[in-house]
Amino acid sequence: MLSIASLVLLSACSFTPNKIGVTEKYYDFDHKVHYEQIKYSDDHYYLQIKADSYAHFLQQSVFLLRHSQSLCQGVKPQLLLHGGVQSFDRLPTFPRPYQPDLRVEVKCVKEQQ
8 A cells, every 4th residue: 555655656746858849938936037948959948038127137137047057057058149138228218119038049068178
């Protein structure tokens, strides 16, 4: 009976890895960021961080750097920006237009020696 109960508990804790080529939606509670992630391989990802406000862009940028480091697990991340980098104006003279989502391709690059 005990072995059956432990088997049920172990099967409930099974890990499902990210599917290759499928868009998955996530929310990061620390940075309060909604984002989508596509995994092409273990060292190639595409991230789309949802734009929600001009003031929140700083947190989104910090999240991007930390998350890309986490995805690469110790290997250096290489970021290719596809769009969504917001301009910075201290005192804008006109209303800020809607900013597009921050879209980035992340590749984990091993150093060649």
